[in-house]
Amino acid sequence: MTVWDRPEPPTRPVPLDRERIVAAAIALADEGGLEAVSVRKVAARLDAGPMRLYRYISTKEELFDLMVDEVQAEILPEEQPGDWREALRILAHRTRQATLRHEWLADLLGGRPALGPNGLAVTEATLAAFDGLTDVDTVMRAVETVSAYFIGAIRREIANLRAERATGLSKHDWQRAHGPHVTRMLATGRFPALAKAVYDGTDVDAETSFATGLDWVLDAVAAKLTRPPA
Amino acid sequence: MTVWDRPEPPTRPVPLDRERIVAAAIALADEGGLEAVSVRKVAARLDAGPMRLYRYISTKEELFDLMVDEVQAEILPEEQPGDWREALRILAHRTRQATLRHEWLADLLGGRPALGPNGLAVTEATLAAFDGLTDVDTVMRAVETVSAYFIGAIRREIANLRAERATGLSKHDWQRAHGPHVTRMLATGRFPALAKAVYDGTDVDAETSFATGLDWVLDAVAAKLTRPPA
DNA sequence: ATTTCTCATATACGGCGTATCGCAACGGTA
DNA sequence: TACCGTTGCGATACGCCGTATATGAGAAAT
Numbered sequence: 001m002t003v004w005d006r007p008e009p010p011t012r013p014v015p016l017d018r019e020r021i022v023a024a025a026i027a028l029a030d031e032g033g034l035e036a037v038s039v040r041k042v043a044a045r046l047d048a049g050p051m052r053l054y055r056y057i058s059t060k061e062e063l064f065d066l067m068v069d070e071v072q073a074e075i076l077p078e079e080q081p082g083d084w085r086e087a088l089r090i091l092a093h094r095t096r097q098a099t100l101r102h103e104w105l106a107d108l109l110g111g112r113p114a115l116g117p118n119g120l121a122v123t124e125a126t127l128a129a130f131d132g133l134t135d136v137d138t139v140m141r142a143v144e145t146v147s148a149y150f151i152g153a154i155r156r157e158i159a160n161l162r163a164e165r166a167t168g169l170s171k172h173d174w175q176r177a178h179g180p181h182v183t184r185m186l187a188t189g190r191f192p193a194l195a196k197a198v199y200d201g202t203d204v205d206a207e208t209s210f211a212t213g214l215d216w217v218l219d220a221v222a223a224k225l226t227r228p229p230a
Numbered sequence: 231m232t233v234w235d236r237p238e239p240p241t242r243p244v245p246l247d248r249e250r251i252v253a254a255a256i257a258l259a260d261e262g263g264l265e266a267v268s269v270r271k272v273a274a275r276l277d278a279g280p281m282r283l284y285r286y287i288s289t290k291e292e293l294f295d296l297m298v299d300e301v302q303a304e305i306l307p308e309e310q311p312g313d314w315r316e317a318l319r320i321l322a323h324r325t326r327q328a329t330l331r332h333e334w335l336a337d338l339l340g341g342r343p344a345l346g347p348n349g350l351a352v353t354e355a356t357l358a359a360f361d362g363l364t365d366v367d368t369v370m371r372a373v374e375t376v377s378a379y380f381i382g383a384i385r386r387e388i389a390n391l392r393a394e395r396a397t398g399l400s401k402h403d404w405q406r407a408h409g410p411h412v413t414r415m416l417a418t419g420r421f422p423a424l425a426k427a428v429y430d431g432t433d434v435d436a437e438t439s440f441a442t443g444l445d446w447v448l449d450a451v452a453a454k455l456t457r458p459p460a
Numbered sequence: 461a462t463t464t465c466t467c468a469t470a471t472a473c474g475g476c477g478t479a480t481c482g483c484a485a486c487g488g489t490a
Numbered sequence: 491t492a493c494c495g496t497t498g499c500g501a502t503a504c505g506c507c508g509t510a511t512a513t514g515a516g517a518a519a520t
Contacts, residue, residue, distance in 0.1 A: 039477065048500090050478085052499060110389060113390060115411065123421075128422075136426060136431045151378075152383075153378035156340050159341055182345060185350055212371055213371060217447055
């Protein structure tokens with residue numbers, strides 16, 4: 001029997017696992033935002049039928065959860081910093097940078113509890129930085145307060161960035177950027193304080209304002225730590 | 231010509247305006263979450279064809295913007311409080327309460343700049359509370375920091391609330407609530423600090439923890455205000 | 461009365477998430 | 491080697507979505 005007689009071996013389907021699926025989904029999201037992630041497109045990128053993915057996830061939402069957890073791995077600092085303050089600052093900045101790399105993360109941040117392995121590891125590392133410093137409750141309050149801050153701040157930053165991008169770039173968050181509408185509103189005189197802020201305010205770059213606010217919040221936490229709660 | 235000969239007058243289409251559309255959309259979202267808001271369903275609720283809405287909005291996203299701005303009206307405090315600190319605190323709490331009334335707001339908060347009339351009014355009122363206290367830049371930093379905090383905090387609160395709801399309620403955010411998974415992870419011993427936090431932590435109700443974190447942040451702002459920046 | 465304009469509606473397109481089910485390849489047994 | 495149960499892939503299908511476009515009816519203007 002010659003080669004010509006024998007049929008080719010059947011093409012086995014591309015092997016699949018969650019890792020590959022998540023990687024494909026992240027690639028799509030990086031390129032076109034969260035809305036570019038569809039079960040069908042992820043599958044196509046893996047040369048698979050859409051339904052095949054449902055062996056690995058049971059819902060599209062779960063795919064998002066996996067994506068977030070994957071990025072948490074980027075956030076987890078490689079070495080444990082000594083100081084709690086450093087730990088929180090680094091966590092905040094790493095989260096911000098991860099979000100700048102993966103803008104879609106802004107849409108998901110804080111949207112669901114992060115209970116994946118990497119998410120838990122990040123939380124663990126953060127809590128560990130407070131070991132022996134105060135009671136658990138104060139630690140929780142501290143971590144939650146700081147993370148609430150940076151989640152909110154990152155969301156706003158990305159929101160502004162997108163808005164600027166959508167209207168043709170500009171340095172000033174508001175005014176020229178958002179074009180005639182805001183300008184017109186301010187011109188009505190109904191928003192004097194706002195107008196003053198827009199016209200007299202200095203343009204600070206996003207990173208600086210992020211870091212400044214973060215320092216304020218960290219100061220606040222520090223103040224509560226030295227004087228343990230009543 | 232008798233009645234029988236004359237045809238009925240043509241049924242005029244229900245009059246429509248943005249207000250009605252937004253109200254219908256909000257009603258739907260209140261009942262079934264943001265995902266229950268579809269152009270078709272909003273239209274149906276108004277006895278209109280789906281396409282009719284596109285005379286008033288040009289995209290579904292715009293509808294969301296209008297919804298958010300509508301809720302901003304609920305947030306705008308009726309009377310101007312004297313103190314900047316009171317102003318920020320009230321803003322935070324009113325935003326939180328609005329979000330508890332309209333949970334879908336959590337998904338939108340911080341997702342886009344709030345440039346609608348009510349959004350601008352809220353910002354104006356907030357900025358006005360700082361009138362004459364410090365330079366514009368510090369004021370901006372203060373307002374942004376505080377709002378970053380409460381947006382993040384509100385998002386987390388709603389996220390936890392939904393998670394609890396989805397798994398059958400529980401008092402403890404994590405453990406029993408999220409069922410076997412977290413428990414199992416904690417049992418591995420890989421997350422000692424986290425485990426301690428979960429087991430030894432006190433259950434604080436959401437409002438208290440929100441208010442506590444908020445106070446910390448407000449303290450931080452106060453500290454920066456008394457000592458104006460370099 | 462006739463024309464012009466405005467705007468509600470119908471239809472249609474391409475995409476979505478996912479339930480269901482037939483079927484082909486495989487591993488184990490006789 | 492023949493059979494057979496299991497596994498899991500893929501095709502198909504359903505009902506929904508946002509919205510572009512075309513059609514036609516009524517109001518307004520002449």
